[in-house]
Amino acid sequence: DAGVIQSPRHEVTEMGQEVTLRCKPISGHNSLFWYRQTMMRGLELLIYFNNNVPIDDSGMPEDRFSAKMPNASFSTLKIQPSEPRDSAVYFCASSSGLGTGELFFGEGSRLTVL
C-alpha cells in the first residue's frame, strides 16, 4: 500500500510568495496531522483533522497559515505571504482513528523562503 504522499519534496521561494503544500493520506485513514520541524523548536503540531473536520488548530503560528481538507484523500497547508522564518520541513501524517493512534508520516516538504 502507498504511504502518506507529500508534495513538493522541496520548495524554494522568495519572501512574500504564496506556498501550498499538499498531502495525500493513507487510504482509509480518517485523521490527518500537519507538523513543522525546525532545529530550534523540534516537531510542532500545527493542526489536525478528524473526518475532514479541523479539530485543533491552536498550533498554527499566524493567520498567514491556513489548512484545508476538502475530502478524505487530500489536504493542503498554505502560507500566504511566506517569510524566511517559515523555512522548515513540514510533515503530514495520518492515522486510522482506531486502536492505538499510531501516526504514519510522509517524507516531508522542505521549504526554504529566501
Place this chain on the structure above:
Amino acid sequence: AQSVTQLGSHVSVSEGALVLLRCNYSSSVPPYLFWYVQYPNQGLQLLLKYTSAATLVKGINGFEAEFKKSETSFHLTKPSAHMRDAAEYFCAVSANQAGTALIFGKGTTLSVSS
C-alpha cells in the same frame, strides 16, 4: 495536557555498546507512548509503542522500552548498538484515545562510532 522531555539532545556510543535514550512524560490521563526514529532526509517511522498492555515493549531493530508509571518514564534501550542505528529518535505521548495528536519531544541524536 501531555508533554514529553527527552534528556540529552545528543548521545554517542561505540558499536556494540548499550544504547539508552531517556524520556519522561507528563500526562493528565493514562498515556499512550511512542518512540519514532528519523533517518536523514526521511520522515519518522515507528519503533515501538506502549498502549497499557505489557510494560516492557519490544520494537523493531532490537529496541525495547519499559513503561514505569512511578517514574513517569519510557526509556529506550538496545543491548548492542550498530552503525545503522545512527539517527534521531523521538519520544511521543498522546491521550489514550485514537484520533488524537501525538506530542513529540525535542529528539535525541544517536551517534555510533566504530
